[in-house]
Amino acid sequence: DSGVTQTPKHLITATGQRVTLRCSPRSGDLSVYWYQQSLDQGLQFLIHYYNGEERAKGNILERFSAQQFPDLHSELNLSSLELGDSALYFCASSVSHRGNSPLHFGNGTRLTVT
Amino acid sequence: DAKTTQPNSMESNEEEPVHLPCNHSTISGTDYIHWYRQLPSQGPEYVIHGLTSNVNNRMASLAIAEDRKSSTLILHRATLRDAAVYYCILPAGNTGKLIFGQGTTLQVKP
Numbered sequence: 100d101s102g103v104t105q106t107p108k109h110l111i112t113a114t115g116q117r118v119t120l121r122c123s124p125r126s127g128d129l130s131v132y133w134y135q136q137s138l139d140q141g142l143q144f145l146i147h148y149y150n151g152e153e154r155a156k157g158n159i160l161e162r163f164s165a166q167q168f169p170d171l172h173s174e175l176n177l178s179s180l181e182l183g184d185s186a187l188y189f190c191a192s193s194v195s196h197r198g199n200s201p202l203h204f205g206n207g208t209r210l211t212v213t
Numbered sequence: 214d215a216k217t218t219q220p221n222s223m224e225s226n227e228e229e230p231v232h233l234p235c236n237h238s239t240i241s242g243t244d245y246i247h248w249y250r251q252l253p254s255q256g257p258e259y260v261i262h263g264l265t266s267n268v269n270n271r272m273a274s275l276a277i278a279e280d281r282k283s284s285t286l287i288l289h290r291a292t293l294r295d296a297a298v299y300y301c302i303l304p305a306g307n308t309g310k311l312i313f314g315q316g317t318t319l320q321v322k323p
Contacts, residue, residue, distance in 0.1 A: 101256075132310060142257065142313040155308040189256050198304025199245050199264075202311060204256035 102126065103192050103205035111211045117178040120208045124171055124192030130154075131173040132193070132202060133165055137186040148173055149196040180212045217301045222318045225291045233286040233317055235301030240281050245304060247311060248275065248286045250297040257300070257313075260286065296321045 102125035112118055124131050133145040135158075144157035148167035159165075162180075167173045177184060187209050191202040218236040225231040237246065248260040261268055261275045263284075268275040274287040288295055300316040 101258075130309060134313075141315060142251075144310050144312055147308050147310050149308075155306060155310050157310070157312075191257075193309060196309045197307065198247075198309035200309070201247065201259040201262055202249075202257075202309075203259055207256050 101203040101205060103190060103203050105188075105190050105205035105208050107208060108206070109209050109211075111213065112180060113213055114180055114182060116180050116212075117176065118180065118210065120175040120177070120188050120190075120210075122173045122175070122190030122192075122205060124173070124190075125203055128192035128194050128203070129171065130193040130196045131167055131171070132191040133159075133173070133175050134189040134191065134204075135186050136189065136207075137183075140186075142189070145175070147196070154196055177210070182212050185210055185212045217303060217314060219299075219301050219314070219317045221315065222320065224320045224322060225288075225295075227293060227321055227323050228290050231288040231291045231295070231319065231321075233288075233299050233301075233319065234283065235285070236283045237301070237303055238282045240303060242281075246275065246277060246281075246284050247300075247302045247304065248273070249300045249302065249311075249313075250295075251300070251316075252294075252297045260299070291319075291321045293321050293323060295319065 104123040145159040147155040191204040247262040249257045276285045298316040
């Protein structure tokens, strides 16, 4: 158990809809990272938050947005969903933001868009 | 951002040691070397990380070359549960984000 909690585990929705994925980091971790993994694809970095502030953006679509709240949990919002957004979405947390501490990943949310 | 190069796949026999190589010739002096693995249908799992000295933990050992341009992840006794994709990664930029490559797919034969 990594200590990172992601909810829900599974989500099935229709094209055009909007969903929110939630991540609770490990106790004491200030950084939250979001990744997307499509079927048979590698892990794609989406966005990084540290202590409530956005620190880095990766291949995140404009239809996607995220935020980190004062209690350090984070939410990833996906809107105007398309079939191609079906994927596993992973959240990871870390105590720092400098690359000198490990990332601990949650078990992911499996999103299916029909 | 410094990049890493790993073999696409490796095979090992159960209960034998496994040495997974990684080249990172453009590494900077402050880059930590991270190793993660991903089992089928699971999230990535932290294995080990280090800066200059060799590192050991309950899962594996990390041997870092003196010039830091390469490293080797050592699994001392491979088990069937060690079959996974292993990623050697250097954090990108100054945010600690990890950019995953293709990694090395390790097969463990009974």
